[in-house]
Amino acid sequence: MTGFTLHRLHASIGVEVRGIDLSAPMPKDTRRALAQAWLDHLILLFRDQDLTPKAQRAFCEQFGQLGGRLRKVEERPEGRDAENIMLVTNVRKNGVPIGSLPDGEMFFHHDKCYAAEPDWGTMLYALEVTRAGGHTLFANMYAAWETLSNDLKEKLHGRRVLQIYKYLPTERVDLADGIDKYDHQWQPIVITHPKSGRKALYVNELMSALIDGYDEDESRSIIKRLNSHVKAANIIYEHKWHRGDLMMWDNWCTMHARTDFPRNQTRMLRRYTIRGQKLSA
Numbered sequence: 001m002t003g004f005t006l007h008r009l010h011a012s013i014g015v016e017v018r019g020i021d022l023s024a025p026m027p028k029d030t031r032r033a034l035a036q037a038w039l040d041h042l043i044l045l046f047r048d049q050d051l052t053p054k055a056q057r058a059f060c061e062q063f064g065q066l067g068g069r070l071r072k073v074e075e076r077p078e079g080r081d082a083e084n085i086m087l088v089t090n091v092r093k094n095g096v097p098i099g100s101l102p103d104g105e106m107f108f109h110h111d112k113c114y115a116a117e118p119d120w121g122t123m124l125y126a127l128e129v130t131r132a133g134g135h136t137l138f139a140n141m142y143a144a145w146e147t148l149s150n151d152l153k154e155k156l157h158g159r160r161v162l163q164i165y166k167y168l169p170t171e172r173v174d175l176a177d178g179i180d181k182y183d184h185q186w187q188p189i190v191i192t193h194p195k196s197g198r199k200a201l202y203v204n205e206l207m208s209a210l211i212d213g214y215d216e217d218e219s220r221s222i223i224k225r226l227n228s229h230v231k232a233a234n235i236i237y238e239h240k241w242h243r244g245d246l247m248m249w250d251n252w253c254t255m256h257a258r259t260d261f262p263r264n265q266t267r268m269l270r271r272y273t274i275r276g277q278k279l280s281a
């Protein structure tokens, strides 16, 4: 008896999990069954949850160690005391955002793909949501790889991709500007998921800048084609947030993006991540 039921969010990706209060202690067999559901469906949604930071953190720790942050502590809007929490919010104090990634659209990306050991999971909990927009799109990157044309598969075979991030939602790093001041990492362009053993395409429009063996223009054009493929392949679930939603996703086999939303509506979500490992082809 695991005590929960699963309900599909989209034919290709995601389930809603019903029947669990995430703030309550979790029996081992429930945790194991959830881990399996997560592996099978890539993203899990829990609605109507009432979670303190401590409870969200405890739930996160059921699946592994908490992920840290690469961004220097003095550059984090959440400040020194927030530890592993990221507040994704447009709330401002004296005109300055109190959290990260405050406004508007955000391009597709994999959290922390620019780190040597990219985070495995992200858990985002909605404290306050906008009436319009600010949805999160999730793409199934196993399916992205499996449905790719042979021509593109061949172009990518055995190659690596430079993942680099300047901590802005719709602005890519200009490579001519030099890359050393930005967090970056060369990663396999197709990874083998460490837990499922399945291949997943590991490219995104925000953070992937260069493919080895191609110059910048060729790389851009391939990355553009890959993103168009993902958007056309019916492998994306769009989540409209409600207060109390907790969404957990796997960063190795999914990528996500955010739709635009009005600046004058408050949006606040609390994020923890689960530590990952080095990824191989």
Ligand SMILES: [Fe+2]
Pocket: 109, 110, 111, 256
């Ligand atoms: Fe993200």
